[in-house]
Amino acid sequence: MIFTSDNTNKLGHGLGLRSPHIDYILATKPMVDWFEVVTENYMHTRGNSFQKLMSVRKDYPIAIHGVSLSIGSTDEFDQNYLQTWKNFIDLIEPVMVSDHLCWTHVNAHHSHDLLPLPYTEEVIKHIVDRIDAVQNHIARPILLENASTYISFKESDLTEWTFISEIAQRSGCGILLDINNIFVNAHNHQFDPIEYIHGIDPHKIGYFHLAGHFDKGTYLFDTHGDRMAEQAWQLYEKTVQHTGLKPTLIEWDNDIPSFDTLMDERSIAIQRGQHAIA
Amino acid sequence: MPSLRDLQKKLLADILERNQHAAYLNHSDRINAYGDGYYRRFRGVLQNYFTIVRWYMGDGPFAEALARYIPSYPPSHPNINFYGDDFSTFLQDHHFDPVLIDIAKTQTILHHAHLQAPQKAFDLATVANQPLESWFHAKLTFQPSMTLFTTSYPIHILYNAYAQKDPPPASVPQKTMHYVTHRQGSSIFFEAFERIEYDLLIDFLAKHSLGQVLSTYEDQNIAEKLFEYFHKWQTYQLITGISFP
Ligand SMILES: [Fe+2]
Numbered sequence: 238m239i240f241t242s243d244n245t246n247k248l249g250h251g252l253g254l255r256s257p258h259i260d261y262i263l264a265t266k267p268m269v270d271w272f273e274v275v276t277e278n279y280m281h282t283r284g285n286s287f288q289k290l291m292s293v294r295k296d297y298p299i300a301i302h303g304v305s306l307s308i309g310s311t312d313e314f315d316q317n318y319l320q321t322w323k324n325f326i327d328l329i330e331p332v333m334v335s336d337h338l339c340w341t342h343v344n345a346h347h348s349h350d351l352l353p354l355p356y357t358e359e360v361i362k363h364i365v366d367r368i369d370a371v372q373n374h375i376a377r378p379i380l381l382e383n384a385s386t387y388i389s390f391k392e393s394d395l396t397e398w399t400f401i402s403e404i405a406q407r408s409g410c411g412i413l414l415d416i417n418n419i420f421v422n423a424h425n426h427q428f429d430p431i432e433y434i435h436g437i438d439p440h441k442i443g444y445f446h447l448a449g450h451f452d453k454g455t456y457l458f459d460t461h462g463d464r465m466a467e468q469a470w471q472l473y474e475k476t477v478q479h480t481g482l483k484p485t486l487i488e489w490d491n492d493i494p495s496f497d498t499l500m501d502e503r504s505i506a507i508q509r510g511q512h513a514i515a
Numbered sequence: 516m517p518s519l520r521d522l523q524k525k526l527l528a529d530i531l532e533r534n535q536h537a538a539y540l541n542h543s544d545r546i547n548a549y550g551d552g553y554y555r556r557f558r559g560v561l562q563n564y565f566t567i568v569r570w571y572m573g574d575g576p577f578a579e580a581l582a583r584y585i586p587s588y589p590p591s592h593p594n595i596n597f598y599g600d601d602f603s604t605f606l607q608d609h610h611f612d613p614v615l616i617d618i619a620k621t622q623t624i625l626h627h628a629h630l631q632a633p634q635k636a637f638d639l640a641t642v643a644n645q646p647l648e649s650w651f652h653a654k655l656t657f658q659p660s661m662t663l664f665t666t667s668y669p670i671h672i673l674y675n676a677y678a679q680k681d682p683p684p685a686s687v688p689q690k691t692m693h694y695v696t697h698r699q700g701s702s703i704f705f706e707a708f709e710r711i712e713y714d715l716l717i718d719f720l721a722k723h724s725l726g727q728v729l730s731t732y733e734d735q736n737i738a739e740k741l742f743e744y745f746h747k748w749q750t751y752q753l754i755t756g757i758s759f760p
Pocket of ligand 1: 382415446448488
């Protein structure tokens with residue numbers, strides 16, 4: 238199964254759908270091209286939140302973005318999770334299905350965090366096999382997002398961008414490229430973010446995530462609780478110059494602002510993208 | 516070279532222990548970016564989940580209880596929203612105030628009732644012309660969110676006090692309660708039911724036919740009351756269907 242960005246490239250600019258805004262969205266039908274939801278907030282329920290998502294879905298394309306697939310885990314797959322996920326996908330018919338290039342549990346102890354992986358050939362092989370199993374299970378390609386990290390393994394002998402590119406190339410999965418996460422990791426691990434961007438095949442990129450981070454002094458911390466930093470916007474522009482315009486999503490999970498603020502951040506993304514290709 | 520599995524086991528252990536000197540890591544002094552996050556995340560989930568337990572306990576004791584619960588109950592569910600399902604068991608195992616255990620149980624039951632798909636309530640008028648003899652074999656289906664549970668304390672009084680923003684009462688009298696959850700729009704409520712009515716619902720939930728139920732309660736002259744109950748259950752939108760085989 239091979240992801241191709243051809244079908245989704247024109248999707249436009251979306252927002253992360255957050256529960257405080259749903260009633261407003263249903264009532265006012267704002268001009269947003271698409272919404273992304275966190276898979277786990279909906280996959281285990283058919284209650285009110287799910288019913289509302291089904292209503293939003295009537296007016297907007299929906300992408301689902303998971304946090305618990307744990308593609309890099311060495312535990313066996315949780316078959317219950319996979320089946321519930323597939324059932325949810327069949328109901329929502331999302332435009333894109335994604336999770337993170339990370340691991341979240343070992344010995345069935347769920348950290349509910351996106352934990353880093355060693356960047357080695359052995360790990361690439363492990364993950365490619367697991368992506369294959371997952372994509373066959375849901376009968377469609379997935380996208381994996383580059384996560385923010387604060388530590389790294391001494392064992393790593395590949396760059397992060399080689400690691401993610403190789404995985405996408407060999408498994409056929411797509412990449413959800415989080416620009417803020419590249420910016421955060423470049424700072425935290427002292428690499429050139431432009432080299433990262435140029436190491437990624439644009440055809441593999443399904444969409445971009447844009448979000449805010451927090452400066453902890455000795456490192457940058459990914460918060461999803463603020464606007465994009467100016468330097469991260471500059472990286473976004475340079476990325477678009479390399480890849481061309483791609484679907485772009487404003488991701489905001491903590492200290493959720495007014496819907497207008499999200500719309501404003503979305504407008505900035507449109508302007509910065511246009512500016513990049515002008 | 517250690518296997519990926521060994522590295523993952525080590526990293527999770529080091530995160531939980533906040534080991535800032537792990538030799539296999541670069542920047543291991545930043546381990547608390549993960550370690551702090553771990554505890555903060557689960558505290559956040561539990562604070563949102565157990566609002567009434569927290570109100571009844573007070574912020575300090577509640578925080579202390581979480582500080583004991585989180586290390587002793589590693590999350591085993593892939594969905595973080597379910598972290599807390601074992602909290603009432605934890606309170607029970609550690610001999611907390613039995614009122615708290617009942618509140619936590621109630622909050623967990625309501626949490627799960629919320630996850631069920633709302634179904635259209637049944638209109639009794641549509642079966643008004645059913646021949647009398649067919650009612651003997653009639654079976655009922657109920658709102659998927661309908662949950663029956665018992666507590667040793669009148670928890671609904673505490674819910675009302677919480678809703679009124681009252682302080683928690685100094686003491687709560689012990690009293691066995693039979694509760695039934697019901698849906699109103701997007702909200703789930705629970706109501707105290709008479710013992711007999713509660714038992715009837717359990718029998719119908721177990722797919723006993725009307726005839727079987729009537730014979731079970733033969734000596735209690737239930738037939739007339741049942742008619743009354745049906746109407747009450749209809750107003751609570753509990754009945755979603757009646758089948759006549
Ligand atoms: Fe992201």
